Amino acid sequence: MKWIPDLGINYVLRLDGLSLLFVLLITGIGTLVTLYSIFYLSKKKEQLHYFYAYLAIFMTAMLGLVLSDNMMVLYLFWEMTSISSFLLIGYWHKRERSRYGAKKALYITVFGGLMMLGGMAILSNLAGSFSIQTVIARAAAFSDSPYFILAMIFIMLGAFTKSAQFPFHIWLPDAMEAPTPISAYLHSATMVKAGLYLIARMTPVFAPTHQSWSVTIMIVGLVTLFWGAFNALKQVDLKAILAYSTISQLGLIMSLLGLGSNALREANGFYVAALAAALLHLFNHATFKGALFMVVGIIDHETGTRDIRRLGGLMNVMPLAATLAFVGTFAMAGIPPFNGFISKEMFLESFVHLSSIDAPTLSTLSYIFLFVAWIASVITFVYSMILFFRPFTGKQKPWLQPKRATHTPLGMAFSPLVLIVLVIVSGLFPNLFANRLITPAIHSVKTTLNPSYELHLALWHGFTPALWLTIAIIAVGTVLAVTYLKWKPAIQKRYRHTFAWNDVYNRGNYYFEKLSYRSMTTVMNGNLRFYLIILFMTFILMTLVGVLTTDSLDFSMIKLTKIDVLDVLIFIATAIVLLAIMLSKARLTSVILLGALGYLIAIMFMVARAPDIALTQLVVETISVILYLLAFRFLPQIGKDEEKITPFSWRLWISLGVGFVMFMVVFSSFNTTFFDSVLSPYFIENAYTLGGGKNVVNVTLVDFRGFDTFFESAVLTIAAICIYSLVRLRLNKGDKQHEE
Amino acid sequence: MILHVSIYISLVLFGISIILFLYRVIKGFFLADRVLALDCIGIALVSIAALISMMQNTPVFVDVLLIIGLLAFIGTVSYARFEEKGQVIVRDRTKS
Numbered sequence: 077m078k079w080i081p082d083l084g085i086n087y088v089l090r091l092d093g094l095s096l097l098f099v100l101l102i103t104g105i106g107t108l109v110t111l112y113s114i115f116y117l118s119k120k121k122e123q124l125h126y127f128y129a130y131l132a133i134f135m136t137a138m139l140g141l142v143l144s145d146n147m148m149v150l151y152l153f154w155e156m157t158s159i160s161s162f163l164l165i166g167y168w169h170k171r172e173r174s175r176y177g178a179k180k181a182l183y184i185t186v187f188g189g190l191m192m193l194g195g196m197a198i199l200s201n202l203a204g205s206f207s208i209q210t211v212i213a214r215a216a217a218f219s220d221s222p223y224f225i226l227a228m229i230f231i232m233l234g235a236f237t238k239s240a241q242f243p244f245h246i247w248l249p250d251a252m253e254a255p256t257p258i259s260a261y262l263h264s265a266t267m268v269k270a271g272l273y274l275i276a277r278m279t280p281v282f283a284p285t286h287q288s289w290s291v292t293i294m295i296v297g298l299v300t301l302f303w304g305a306f307n308a309l310k311q312v313d314l315k316a317i318l319a320y321s322t323i324s325q326l327g328l329i330m331s332l333l334g335l336g337s338n339a340l341r342e343a344n345g346f347y348v349a350a351l352a353a354a355l356l357h358l359f360n361h362a363t364f365k366g367a368l369f370m371v372v373g374i375i376d377h378e379t380g381t382r383d384i385r386r387l388g389g390l391m392n393v394m395p396l397a398a399t400l401a402f403v404g405t406f407a408m409a410g411i412p413p414f415n416g417f418i419s420k421e422m423f424l425e426s427f428v429h430l431s432s433i434d435a436p437t438l439s440t441l442s443y444i445f446l447f448v449a450w451i452a453s454v455i456t457f458v459y460s461m462i463l464f465f466r467p468f469t470g471k472q473k474p475w476l477q478p479k480r481a482t483h484t485p486l487g488m489a490f491s492p493l494v495l496i497v498l499v500i501v502s503g504l505f506p507n508l509f510a511n512r513l514i515t516p517a518i519h520s521v522k523t524t525l526n527p528s529y530e531l532h533l534a535l536w537h538g539f540t541p542a543l544w545l546t547i548a549i550i551a552v553g554t555v556l557a558v559t560y561l562k563w564k565p566a567i568q569k570r571y572r573h574t575f576a577w578n579d580v581y582n583r584g585n586y587y588f589e590k591l592s593y594r595s596m597t598t599v600m601n602g603n604l605r606f607y608l609i610i611l612f613m614t615f616i617l618m619t620l621v622g623v624l625t626t627d628s629l630d631f632s633m634i635k636l637t638k639i640d641v642l643d644v645l646i647f648i649a650t651a652i653v654l655l656a657i658m659l660s661k662a663r664l665t666s667v668i669l670l671g672a673l674g675y676l677i678a679i680m681f682m683v684a685r686a687p688d689i690a691l692t693q694l695v696v697e698t699i700s701v702i703l704y705l706l707a708f709r710f711l712p713q714i715g716k717d718e719e720k721i722t723p724f725s726w727r728l729w730i731s732l733g734v735g736f737v738m739f740m741v742v743f744s745s746f747n748t749t750f751f752d753s754v755l756s757p758y759f760i761e762n763a764y765t766l767g768g769g770k771n772v773v774n775v776t777l778v779d780f781r782g783f784d785t786f787f788e789s790a791v792l793t794i795a796a797i798c799i800y801s802l803v804r805l806r807l808n809k810g811d812k813q814h815e816e
Numbered sequence: 817m818i819l820h821v822s823i824y825i826s827l828v829l830f831g832i833s834i835i836l837f838l839y840r841v842i843k844g845f846f847l848a849d850r851v852l853a854l855d856c857i858g859i860a861l862v863s864i865a866a867l868i869s870m871m872q873n874t875p876v877f878v879d880v881l882l883i884i885g886l887l888a889f890i891g892t893v894s895y896a897r898f899e900e901k902g903q904v905i906v907r908d909r910t911k912s
Contacts, residue, residue, distance in 0.1 A: 641824075641828055641831075642824075642827055642828065645828065645832065645834075645835070646831065648835060649831070649834055649838060652835065652838055652839075652842075656838075656842045660842075664847065665842070665850070668841060668850050668851070668854060669841065671854065671891070672838060672841055672854065672857060675858070675861055676834075679861065679864060679865075682865055682868045682877060682880065683868060685872060685874075687874075687876040687877050687879065687880060690865075690877075690880055691880050691883055694880065694883055694884060694887055695883065695887065698887040698890065698891050702890075702891070702894050705895070705898050
């Protein structure tokens with residue numbers, strides 16, 4: 077559909093495997109979330125019309141984002157998701173934390189969005205089209221361009237901020253102030269995957285020619301994976317744990333995407349497997365994380381708290397929720413027979429393979445990668461266990477909970493139930509979904525893949541190294557989870573302020589505000605003298621630079637006329653008057669001297685043979701002196717604290733500089749007349765014949781250039797009216813002093 | 817030629833006298849001194865304008881002469897009035 081065809085911006089939708097996967101996630105989980113929110117939000121207390129409007133905007137935007145082929149339209153929908161997410165996070169806008177979280181999310185994601193816009197602008201410039209498919213097709217032609225790397229960085233920034241990658245992950249935990257259905261939908265299943273979608277979508281552009289694309293994404297993903305998992309250990313709020321776990325899982329998918337994007341450069345089967353693992357885990361994560369958020373919402377709804385220190389023994393109270401949470405957490409931890417196991421297994425396998433092949437650039441680092449991935453998986457196991465066992469087992473603590481826990485409401489449990497069933501089914505029969513959803517998605521990321529390629533997933537595929545790693549994860553993780561209460565306080569205490577990126581954000585905000593405040597109050601201090609100094613200094617600098625760099629000064633004295641004794645005398649008199657004006661201590665002296673100066677100028681006009689101007693000058697000068705005297709009573713005396721003119725005062729040097737520069741420019745421009753004046757001879761010749769007057773000046777004023785005179789009369793009229801109104805208005809205000 | 821030289825000489829003399837008047841304007845003991853000196857400058861200007869018009873052999877400066885005479889008078893009167901009453905145009909005549 078055409079939108080702005082002149083700019084090549086059209087509303088083009090394109091559905092391929094990758095888009096389809098996302099569309100199904102968005103619509104499917106969207107439906108479930110809507111259903112869930114019907115039971116979650118109160119009809120009486122909440123303003124539901126806003127909620128569903130925002131949610132629908134978000135859903136539309138997200139669908140548009142994954143479907144559009146035009147980069148500008150994609151960007152439009154991208155910002156729409158940011159804004160609707162902002163609205164949804166700040167849904168309870170009377171809470172301070174909600175507003176804080178919403179603002180933070182908006183700043184960070186919009187920052188990334190703008191970066192992405194820059195990247196896309198570069199790409200479309202290079203490719204000559206806004207269409208992503210065209211860019212992919214032509215990418216190889218311009219991959220040498222230095223701007224290509226810049227576009228890559230920009231697009232990565234956009235994706236990393238949206239997908240809460242390190243160090244832009246800080247907005248996600250604060251976005252947990254949103255209502256739980258929103259957290260489930262936006263901040264686990266869909267919006268945070270927009271960055272992943274972007275990476276996957278742009279992989280065919282960047283990955284074939286640049287290895288840095290793969291390596292950067294992989295490293296950032298691994299760091300996020302580890303950092304998110306580690307931070308999840310420290311939290312006591314169920315939603316905060318889930319938020320950090322989301323960050324961590326997004327990092328996992330991101331690193332797999334990075335690893336898998338190597339497949340476009342090197343023909344190696346396991347890279348494709350990594351890609352498959354990424355997309356599979358993307359799907360799996362959306363299912364179990366959405367379910368977990370909803371379960372947490374149920375707990376919150378039924379007990380009134382999400383603090384794991386206050387919860388316990390809920391298994392007996394709400395068995396259904398416990399079952400759902402059990403499956404969800406165990407899927408997240410990567411335990412068979414749930415779907416998390418398969419993708420976790422493929423994840424570990426990818427990194428095992430990476431360390432076993434002799435990739436020259438990655439061989440040394442690959443063991444570190446594997447180790448980090450393994451450690452992060454252990455931590456994931458530990459916090460998943462905490463997430464399940466802390467609230468649901470142990471003693472009941474009803475005295476710590478605001479509400480008496482009751483049965484799980486069936487309406488609320490329905491949506492997570494569907495998701496959990498999906499988790500189990502896709503765990504037990506992985507090929508059911510894989511070859512219908514994941515394989516086409518892989519095909520659309522790696523377009524050159526053999527069309528008959530098919531995934532073969534299975535819960536059991538022999539004693540591979542990845543299986544041993546999983547067993548080790550479970551063993552170490554169990555030990556850690558059992559002794560959890562012993563080491564947790566130590567971690568919380570020891571690492572509370574280590575690498576607190578939130579502090580960086582808050583302080584950054586604070587200092588930026590302070591900096592701009594300071595700079596504004598320094599520059600805009602309301603002191604007219606200060607502004608004048610800046611004005612004159614700019615004038616001096618610009619003129620000097622302009623004149624000196626262009627070598628346009630000309631001090632030859634060819635055109636000068638002879639100097640009379642009379643000229644010298646007038647000059648001396650003028651100089652004396654000027655000096656006296658500057659040095660005079662009383663204002664009256666200054667006024668008189670100013671009049672004397674005006675008369676001297678009139679003499680100059682006479683000597684230069686300009687009778688009309690001399691006449692006008694005399695009259696005007698007299699009138700202005702009289703005006704000064706009229707206003708004299710109201711003028712302040714020259715203050716005693718007036719700055720003395722010393723050789724060190726700024727003002728002296730600036731005024732000298734201005735004078736010098738002006739002198740230089742005038743003198744040199746006098747010498748550089750590029751052509752003789754055409755107008756003057758014309759005026760002189762035609763004043764009588766055309767204008768009918770012998771006074772050339774007057775004929776010019778009223779005949780040749782009558783318009784200027786007309787508007788100058790207008791200026792005089794306006795000035796007169798202004799003065800009149802100023803005086804009258806002042807009297808009307810009842811200023812008795814002048815009403816004599 | 818003699819005329820031209822003499823005009824020139826008198827112009828220079830008037831120039832010097834204006835500079836001397838200026839000295840009085842700047843270093844006046846009272847305001848009256850300054851105003852008087854300014855008036856003298858005005859009259860000297862009349863002469864200078866006349867001399868210039870003679871030198872440049874043109875009648876166009878005659879208007880200037882008249883105007884200067886007039887203005888010098890008006891200016892001096894307004895200064896004097898300012899000195900007497902503190903302002904130039906006095907609204908309330910009963911107070912004067």
